[in-house]
Amino acid sequence: MPELPEVEVTRRSFADRIAGAHIVSASLGKPLRWPLGIDCAALAGRQVLGVRRRGKYLLLDLSEGLLLLHLGMSGSLRFAGPGEAPLGAAGAHDHFDLQTTQGLLRLHDPRRFGAVVYVPGEDDALARKLLDHLGMEPLEDSFSLEAFRRGLAASRSPIKQLLLSGSVVVGVGNIYASEVLFLSRIHPARPARDIGPRKVRALHEAIRAVLALAVEQGGTTLRDFSAANGMEGHFQLQARVYGRDGQPCTHCSRPIRLMRQGQRSTYYCVHCQAA
DNA sequence: CATGTTACCTGGTCGC
DNA sequence: TGCGACCAGGTAACAT
Incomplete structure (x- = not known):
C-alpha cells in the first residue's frame, strides 16, 4: 500500500x-x-x-x-x-x-x-x-539532478524497475513509478542509462513534483489506506495512468496499456511514452 | 558484480 | 453459493 x-x-x-x-x-x-x-x-x-x-x-x-x-x-x-x-x-x-x-x-x-x-x-x-543501501530522499535538496543522472547512467535496468528498487532514489513505488514515467514521457522498459539528458531532467522533476503533490493530497487511498488520524488520501483522483488500463490517455486519447515488469503491473501510453 | 526471480501473507475479485 | 486462479501499495533473500 x-x-x-x-x-x-x-x-x-x-x-x-x-x-x-x-x-x-x-x-x-x-x-x-x-x-x-x-x-x-x-x-x-x-x-x-x-x-x-x-x-x-x-x-x-x-x-x-x-x-x-x-x-x-x-x-x-x-x-x-x-x-x-x-x-x-x-x-x-x-x-x-x-x-x-x-x-x-x-x-x-x-x-x-x-x-x-x-x-x-x-x-x-x-x-x-x-x-544503508537506500537511495536518495526525493524530497530533500540532496536529490540533485546531477546525482540522479549519475545513478541512472550506472544501470542497464529498465527504468521502471530501477525506480522500484530504491537504489537510486527511495519512495517511488508501483503507483508513482507509472505516474512519473508518464509525465516525463519515458517508456517504462527503457534501460536507465539510455535515457537522454532532457528526459532525465524531466523525470527528476516529475519525481519531486508528483511525490510532493501526493503528500499534499494526503497520499493515495486505493482500498483502505488512511493516515494515523483516519484521513484518507485523494491523489488517486489525479492518477493519469495507474489503474487506467484501456481508458483514454489524458494527453493523446489512445488507450492506456498494462504490461508486466518483474511480476508488477506497469501502466503507460504506447504513443506518449514511445520506446 | 548486476540483474532477474521467489517468497513472505491475507483478502478481494473474477470466471466457471 | 462454491472454488480455484489471479491480483494487490514492498523488499529481502536467493538464483542466474
Whole structure:
C-alpha cells in the first residue's frame, strides 16, 4: 500500500502528538516480518522523542534506541490520543500496540509484510542492513539532478524497475513509478542509462513534483489506506495512468496499456511514452 | 558484480 | 453459493 507519500502523510498525522510521550506498554499480535528484537515489557518507561522517515521506513526515536516501522503492502497506523474516539480492542489484523502517556499507536497490517523492529542505535547491524543501501530522499535538496543522472547512467535496468528498487532514489513505488514515467514521457522498459539528458531532467522533476503533490493530497487511498488520524488520501483522483488500463490517455486519447515488469503491473501510453 | 526471480501473507475479485 | 486462479501499495533473500 504505502509508498513514500503515504508513509510521510502517516508520519505527519501523529508525530507531533506522540512526541514527548512515555511508553506505558507494548504488545504484539501475530508475527510480522521480523521479531521485535526486544521484550515488549522492556520498552515501558522509554520516551518517544520524535518520528523520522527514511524511504518507506518510519523511525521512532526513543530515549534509548529506536523503533523502526515498515508498513509493507497493507499496513497502516492509527493513533488515538486522550479525548479522541478510542481504538478499542485489537482486531484480527492489529499486530502491534504501543500504549503511551499521550495516546495509543496501533499497527494494522492484514498481509503482515510490515515490520516493527527495535534497534539499539543507528549503527546496529540490522538497522544498517535495512537502511544503508537506500537511495536518495526525493524530497530533500540532496536529490540533485546531477546525482540522479549519475545513478541512472550506472544501470542497464529498465527504468521502471530501477525506480522500484530504491537504489537510486527511495519512495517511488508501483503507483508513482507509472505516474512519473508518464509525465516525463519515458517508456517504462527503457534501460536507465539510455535515457537522454532532457528526459532525465524531466523525470527528476516529475519525481519531486508528483511525490510532493501526493503528500499534499494526503497520499493515495486505493482500498483502505488512511493516515494515523483516519484521513484518507485523494491523489488517486489525479492518477493519469495507474489503474487506467484501456481508458483514454489524458494527453493523446489512445488507450492506456498494462504490461508486466518483474511480476508488477506497469501502466503507460504506447504513443506518449514511445520506446 | 548486476540483474532477474521467489517468497513472505491475507483478502478481494473474477470466471466457471 | 462454491472454488480455484489471479491480483494487490514492498523488499529481502536467493538464483542466474
